Amino acid sequence: MSAGPSAVRVALVYPDLLGTYGDGGNGAVLAARAAWRGIPVDLLLVSSDAPLPSGADLYCLGGGEDGPQARSAELLRGGALPAAVSRGATVLAVCAGFQIVGTSFAGPDGTTVPGVGLVDATTARGTGPRAVGEVVLESVEHATRDGGLSIGSGELVTGFENHAGVTRLGPGLAPLGLVRSGTGNGAGAPGRPEGAVSGHVVCTYLHGPVLARNPALADRLVAAATGAAPEPLDDSEELLAPLGWTERAKAYVALTKPRIIELLLVTTIPTMFVASRRLPSAGLVALTLAGGALAAGGANAMNMVYDRDIDAIMERTRSRPLVTGAISPRAALTFAVALEVASFLLLYTTVNLLSAVLAVSATAFYVGVYTMWLKRSSPQNIVIGGAAGAVPVLVGWSAVTGRVSPAALVLFGIVFLWTPPHFWALAVRYRDDYAAASVPMLPAVVDLPKVVRRIVAYAAVLWALSVVLSPVAHLGPVFLAITVVLGGAFFWKTWSLRTDASPKRAMQVFGFSITYLTLLFFAMGITAVVRHP
Secondary structure, three states, X not given: OOOOOOXXXXXXXXXXXXXXXXXXXXXXXXXXXXXXXXXXXXXXXXXXXXXXXXXXXXXXXXXXXXXXXXXXXXXXXXXXXXXXXXXXXXXXXXXXXXXXXXXXXXXXOOOEEEOOOOXXXXXXXXXOOXXXXXXXXXXXXXXXXXXXXXXXXXXXXXXXXXXXXXXXXXXXXXXXXXXXXXXXXXXXXXXXXXXXXXXXXXXXXXXXXXXXXXXXXXXXXXXXXXXXXXXXXXXXXXXXXXXXXXXXXXXXXXXXXXXXXXXXXXXXXXXXXXXXXXXXOHHHHHHHHHHHHHHHHHHHHHHHHHOHHHHOOOHHHOOOHHHHOOOOHHHHHHHXXXXXHHHHHHHHHHOOHHHHHHHHHHHHHHHHHHXXXXXXXXXXXXXXXXXXXXXXXXXXXXXHHOOOOHHHHHHHHHHHHHHHHHHHHHHHHOHHHXXXXXXXXXXXXXXHHHHHHHHHHHHHHHHHHHHHHHHHHXXXXXXXXXXXXXXXXXXXHHHHHXXXXXXXXXXXXXXXXXXXXXXXXXXXXXXXXXXXX
């Protein structure tokens, strides 16, 4: 976005050194919130080998540890940042950035490193384990003398912390908020202070980025930088006007993760052929697919709403519409709920109640069990959570028969067992992303040989179960031979990871896993039609 006479200059400070925790997303959120108000923004990415601009209105410092942190403090001391603050510029300092703008912090070897001195805070290394988790703060009232930055009392500020240090605030420095629940910054007890506010300088250990979780705080920072009234934005269409209708429509489609929906539908149609033992009516197939697509799209949108903080950290997900600000969280959640309601009503009124209940229950499991619980707490997240992705075969089967038979359960098991090796192969490629976001996906928390052994083991059990499908579903010897060949090919592909577990080879396994499932179900559907015309 080009700068005009009234443009707000937002400087993202040293993203090459302070980009460990994805806090560069804070600059994108600030730019989006300003743009929605019609305020032009000039977003400056200031690398450590370039001079810090003295004329920016808002400076963002992110996370980074030890050597990069000490180097950043050295570059910033006595430079343009203190001068900018003295003339009224606003600063958001997150994680290591908080320590850097304080008076001192513990360096790489534990010795004290002087900070910039913008806030009266010191940080020492903690003696206990690293505190990792979700934190909810209750803000305390702050107001600058010129009224530029104000934070009301009692507002909730949420985020994620991954911190081992102990920060002490000076006697004249007020906290951003008091811990209401959660663990972080060594704080387990409610009432402990977190973050700090001093004039137009806001500091916090909440990252990921914190402004994606707390847009009201972003609004106040924009207001302080522009001198405008800090009125919160709502989600009305006119505020989204900077996005054209075409771009906005694409953003809503992206919320549903259409590629995932395509894969789910690939398993549904052949399942209906097998359940029917003849060609089911085109109308029934179309209605079942529509209901299933609506349910899956709503579930995926809810997942994006909840995961928008870690999506901003991970390279693979940084362009998602809630991270870029193309769609507000409230609008996305409303859209997701509408899709789920439409799915249930469509399936209930045109297919049957069982299919409607199964589709919506899959959403509840995916969002409640996987997204909100297991994904951030257990390396078994995708193993258990993957059950939601296997439900569409049950929906397809029940749409035709009105019940769930043993053959349908075998199909459910095939998709259930296919999901972990499929997703773990992808996670090998993005293991650093998951580690940075503190998501305990298996490749991010155990060594690669162990991951490969798990992938191979699941592929072997999947191969065996797929062979069972032919006699259970009465698909004959030809399909039995197909399952043996396809299962063997997938197993051999995963076995190749034992000698080469590189990201490139893992992505080849990931791609072939999609080919395997598509061919298996396609062959199953064709066989059902040929044997039972």
